[in-house]
Amino acid sequence: MPHAPQRKIPATYMRGGTSKGVFFTLSDLPEAAQRPGEARDKLLLRVIGSPDPYEKQIDGMGGATSSTSKAVILSKSESPAHDVDYLFGQVSIDKPFVDWSGNCGNLSAAVGPYAIANGLVDASRVPDNGMAEVRIWQVNIGKTIVAQVPMTHGQVQETGDFELDGVTFPAAEIPVAFMDPADGEGAIFPTGNLVDDLEVPGVGVLKATLINAGIPTVFINAQAVGYTGTELQDAINGDAKALAMFETIRAHGGVRMGLIEHVDEAANRQHTPKVAFVAPPASYTASSGKAVDAESVDLLVRAMSMGKMHHAMMGTAAVAIAAAASIKGTLVNEAAGGGDRAAVTFGHPSGSLRVGAQASLVDGIWQIDKALMSRSARVLMEGNVRVPVESH
Incomplete structure (x- = not known):
């Protein structure tokens, strides 16, 4: 019997800090996956290659570790105080679920570069040379992150001599500030005790x-x-x-x-x-x-x-x-x-x-x-990911 062809979805594979993941612009996702829910989760699971009982994610973009089984969805922010909305999904390797309960601090360093390169930051806020300040709204925890992204001749500068233990090669330094980083509206110490x-x-x-x-x-x-x-x-x-x-x-x-x-x-x-x-x-x-x-x-x-x-x-x-x-x-x-x-x-x-x-x-x-903290980030590959039609 004939089978439906795979669908192509624009995506970018990026390293951020000591993690890497698949980045999407929200409007590029299939319509059903542009909203939270089963369709979105099934799509991301298939993209990453989960659930995989072999725990290798051979049939997907994941790297079989928590650091490499990640997905990011970005959109231009409707808030005048922010440039981009950043949603992070931690994809389980061997189980059929995506955990949306927290942020990824490492991939936060890649959000600014992606947002600039994909037109999610107003051009008036991005200098040809120097540092572009990208104001990020972290959707999972409802907090602000401010990234300083180096620019050279109108392009995000990815190469440099900043070394980060856990990353093999040097790259450009991206200082990242996590503002009022308590998760949601909760107290820093939920029990009220330091110990x-x-x-x-x-x-x-x-x-x-x-x-x-x-x-x-x-x-x-x-x-x-x-x-x-x-x-x-x-x-x-x-x-x-x-x-x-x-x-x-x-x-x-x-x-x-x-x-x-x-x-x-x-x-x-x-x-x-x-x-x-x-x-x-x-x-x-x-x-x-x-x-x-x-x-x-x-x-x-x-x-x-x-x-x-x-x-x-x-x-x-x-x-x-x-x-x-x-x-x-x-x-x-x-x-x-x-x-x-x-x-x-x-x-x-x-x-x-x-x-x-x-x-x-x-x-x-x-x-x-x-x-x-300071991290680094760079694009590893960009273009399209392909997924079977039944996965979205």
């Missing part, structure tokens, strides 16, 4: 900092779960017992933070919260073979994303690290030595990263005015 006692079956009672900045994150001490903070991916991702433990911690942290009502709901909310463990500085060899000296970092952080240890650090989790480090008494601040800190350099599996945050105490409640 909570989190009871986790099979693990015990863990000290935890539950913070909602950049992305909801559960921070625990590495030593409390038998680690040093110098671990690389293989030490965790090849250990089924460890992965199950971290997922249990994540589920119970999600309940305590009010993100879910019961631990069973965590399975369908893989993107948030994140779990990360922290430790004081120590020397180790990064996954690239680069030596990270204890003297070069303020603390060590390892983070879990979509059930596995991340190869570097999620951008939104870096925002959470910056925010927690800036507030005395959190586990992150204590791992960094305590005291007042406007910025920290933390060690991760691929190397290190410097992040900063401005925190203030207003009427006894902590708030983060903004978090800052």
Whole structure:
């Protein structure tokens, strides 16, 4: 019997920070997928190559890791205070769902370049040379991101000498500011505490900092779960017992933070919260073979994303690290030595990263005015993705 041909959809494959994903302009999507719902989710799942029981995403654009199983939908913003609306979807690798519950901080760095190149930013706001300020409305969490995009002769400058651990080649630096980065209207500390006692079956009672900045994150001490903070991916991702433990911690942290009502709901909310463990500085060899000296970092952080240890650090989790480090008494601040800190350099599996945050105490409640970091981004491929007609 005859089969319908594939449909072509304009798309751009981009790296942003230590992630990469498929970028779309909203108006280029099939009409049914221009609205939230099943049609949109089915389309993105098919584009990325999910659900894949082999967990390889061979038949799609995904790269079989949380860092490479992502989709972005952009549109010109109707708000005069913003240039572009940015919607992020974390596509599950082996399950049939797209998680819309949070942002991707790494891909945030690619939003500005894409928006400029695709006419989503008013030309009057884009200089021929210098820095173009792109005001981004992050739809998932309802927050503003401001990216500084370098321009040369009227084109986005992608090449440069900025090096980012976790990315092989240098590129142009893109400073990104996450304004008031608490997720939605929630408090920075959902429980009202800088440190909570989190009871986790099979693990015990863990000290935890539950913070909602950049992305909801559960921070625990590495030593409390038998680690040093110098671990690389293989030490965790090849250990089924460890992965199950971290997922249990994540589920119970999600309940305590009010993100879910019961631990069973965590399975369908893989993107948030994140779990990360922290430790004081120590020397180790990064996954690239680069030596990270204890003297070069303020603390060590390892983070879990979509059930596995991340190869570097999620951008939104870096925002959470910056925010927690800036507030005395959190586990992150204590791992960094305590005291007042406007910025920290933390060690991760691929190397290190410097992040900063401005925190203030207003009427006894902590708030983060903004978090800052530098990333890079570039177009990897542009044109069309093809999907079978039945997938949209």
